[in-house]
Amino acid sequence: MKVIIAEKPSVARDIAKVFGATTKREGYIEGKGYTFTWAFGHLLQLAPPQEYGFYGWNVQNLPMLPSKFKLSVRKTKTKDGVVDDPAARKQLDVIRTLFDEATEIIVATDAGREGELIFRYIYYHLKCKKPFKRLWISSQTDAAIKDGFRNLKPGTDYDTLFYSAHCRSQSDWLVGMNATQALSLASGNRAVLSLGRVQTPTLAMICARYLENKNFVPEIYYQVAIQPDKDGITFRAICDRRFKTKEEAEVVLSKVEDVASGFPDGGLILRVEAKPRKEPPPLLHDLSSLQQEGNKKKGFTADQTLALLQNLYESKLVTYPRTGSRYIGDDVFATVPDLISKFEDHKDFGKQAQLLKGAKLSKKSVNAKKVTDHHAILPTGEKPNYLTPDQQAIYDMVAGRMLEAFHQDCIKEITRIVVQSGEKFNASGTVISTPGWRAVFNDADEDKKDEENVSLPKVVKDERLPIRQKAVLEKQTKPKPLYNEASLLKALETAGKDIDDEELREAMKESGLGTPATRAAIIETLIKRAYISREKKNLVPTTTGLSVYEVVKSQRIAQAELTGSWEKRLEEIRGGASVTAFREEINAYTREITGELLKAGIPLKTS
DNA sequence: GCAAGGTC
Known part of the structure; x- marks a missing residue:
């Protein structure tokens, strides 16, 4: 029996449908001699410090540099504290059983660095030794899936991609966990003062803009x-x-x-x-552009827009939301005229949908090369039943943008x-x-x-x-305005564009700071830490946020360039470069930043 | 108590 494992249920369903497999089981689908199962994103994560013997928050433990990282089931917070996520645990059991019975595994997690990591962490955690092949596709149309299965790649082709993914993961752990504990301990340990490769440059951007704005002397x-x-x-x-x-x-x-x-x-x-x-016409929406529009038009936070969109996705009304691409491939483009016709009786833009019938459609948003793990967000064409006003607003932004994107100049x-x-x-x-x-x-x-x-x-x-x-x-003369969610998301996307070093700039060009799937969470983290707060539509630092900024502002951890330099090295690792060398550099940097923060954090005590 | 990454 062959087992196909996808990153998420929706993709497993799409693939199963192409094979004509219809028998739904608990955690998988079977039929035609195959089983189709799935993860829910990362089921496993790098184990927390105590699993390496680093108990409590203690200067003696720092820096924490595990010689070999362990994996543990994703955690969730309950009223009894942090426990293994029961859904993840259950799904891992399903996958374990299926892998035990498998003759071959076909990896259908998303075609990218994290998709590779999601599968490998499961595979190694289960100590599975079965052979596996890789399905590498970037759209889930029938044609793309069939074509992908005719061109399955040997699993080992993606070993270096896994190494780069694993390095990314470990590096974030090492720098984030150590810097966070160091700063928190040094400041008197009254609260968690977190630091990280993404959240700290984001905080720095908000603080710098706030101070620039506040100290601006109009001429x-x-x-x-x-x-x-x-x-x-x-x-x-x-x-x-x-x-x-x-x-x-x-x-x-x-x-x-x-x-x-x-x-x-x-x-x-x-x-x-x-x-x-x-x-x-404008390009189709990716998550970030939609979050910006949701913030501008309706005042939604990035997190709210993502939640509304996830909801529409689960109701099968829109395609996959956490995409960073504003393009579709030719296969999806072929379905667009039909999709547009589904909106001919829409109360606001039905007339425009009718107008587009038989018209020559703009192909500005059609470019298979610019489709990364996922294509741009589109409505699926399913008729919505009942939508709340907020859901309707987001749905209309998706559907309306589709009409705009294929419209005339x-x-x-x-x-x-x-x-x-x-x-x-x-x-x-x-x-x-x-x-x-x-x-x-x-x-x-x-x-x-x-x-x-x-x-x-x-x-x-x-x-x-x-x-x-x-x-x-x-x-x-006017100062640059304070950041709001829309302008911050835009700034995170384009972070690194003004780095002097050409190689670092190039390494960050496609990514910016964070990823589409995580940017809303980063903003929420900064709010949870009481580093920033929302004032009307603006994001402004608190006194805590400003004190942390003062301590770290000239450190590498507060610069977008840190991500750029990592991305450059990770890309080299994907190309076959040594993992050991990079790990050594990260360990060295971890020692350095931990030491400096233990010294520098003291002023926070009095602030 | 902590990162960033993914997703119901």
């Missing part, structure tokens, strides 16, 4: 504006020059030949540019006018001539809502217009 500057009049329609034009004093601005103002100063036609049109600009008419009256003054305006994809939600372009979405009257070069008004404008 006042002056500009000059005029209002030319074309056949009774006035519009505003501004002189680009910025002045430090009002007096300097008034010099320019005095040169303006406005009507009140006795010039009936004091504005000369020097230049008129009117050109259409195509604005292509939005065509805007952009006009720029330069008026001479003493100085040169500029006016610009944007008018949507063909809405295309923007017709789906009919939202204003929020980035440029205030200034650009105005229409300008038709004027021609060398024309002279009266200037009805002129004024000096007093303005202030």
Whole structure:
């Protein structure tokens, strides 16, 4: 009997369906001589410190450097304390029984580093010795699954991928557990002061932005504006020059030949540019972009959006939510016209769905090479029964974005006018001539809502217009805004883009800080530790958060670069480089950071 | 009591 093991039940079901296996058992499906079972993500984790003899939180234990890591069943918190997760334990028993009976194992966990780790931890924990092959696919359509089974790879092809995954896992444990205990102990041990490769740079970003914002000294500057009049329609034009004093601005103002100063036609049109600009549709959503939209449009936290989305996924209404890809492959694209037709009677964008019927669809979101472990989020086409208003809102964001993504370009008419009256003054305006994809939600372009979405009257070069008004404008430079969940998620995604070292920047390019599946949890962790709090929509540090930041801000653990340097080494390990060398470096760094924190944490006592 | 990673 062959056993196929997937990362999660939904994938096992999809594969079983292709084989025509239908008999549902407790924890697996069987039929046609196969069994199809699954994990629930990581069932096993690196064992906690006490399993290596490091009892309690004690300076004498530090740094904790196990020579060989152990695995233990994933834990869950109950009122009686931390216990083995019963669901994980039960599923492991199912897998153990199936593996015992198996002649061959086919590994169908997600095609990536963590997917490999999820399987290997189970396999080694169960001390299984059966041969295994690897299914490597990135979409769960029938065609992709069939093709994948025709091209099963030898399990050993992925040994180095497992080594890199295992190194990632151990390194996070070593640095995180040791740094956390060191800082907590050094600060008097009154509370858990956690540190980690992802959470600490995230905290640092929030703190740095907060301090920058708080300490910002606005500068006042002056500009000059005029209002030319074309056949009774006035519009505003501004002189680009910025002045430090009002007096300097008034010099320019005095040169303006406005009507009140006795010039009936004091504005000369020097230049008129009117050109259409195509604005292509946005990409389909991945988890992060949807969390950002949920935060902007509805004020949901990243965690809330993920929970709502998980809910829709379990009701089979949307595809897999924790994806980091905004693309689909050609196989999925082939199903899109049918999917779109399912929305023709939707109350808000049914009309747009009808419009797309038979139309040529944009292929901007179609790129198999950019589909990683999972493709972008789509509705499945199943009809929702009852949805809560919040679920409906998220569902509509998914469905509406699908319509947008395959829609036509939005065509805007952009006009720029330069008026001479003493100085040169500029006016610009944007008018949507063909809405295309923007017709789906009919939202204003929020980035440029205030200034650009105005229409300008038709004027021609060398024309002279009266200037009805002129004024000096007093303005202030503005600080960068505090982070909110949307802007923080965006910043985590793009973290590392401005690293000087080209190799590190390259290593982080595809990942950023954390992963789509964990970013919401990272924000919640910082809140649970009382490092940050939500104030209206903003994320601001607490005094505890700021004190921790002060202690670690110049350490590597607070920099996104740490992830970059690890990613670079992990990629080399995947390519066959030595694991031992990297482990030694991590051990050395663990000793170093532990020592420094034990010294440096003291100031926290008094704060 | 602690990391980051995955998922019901």
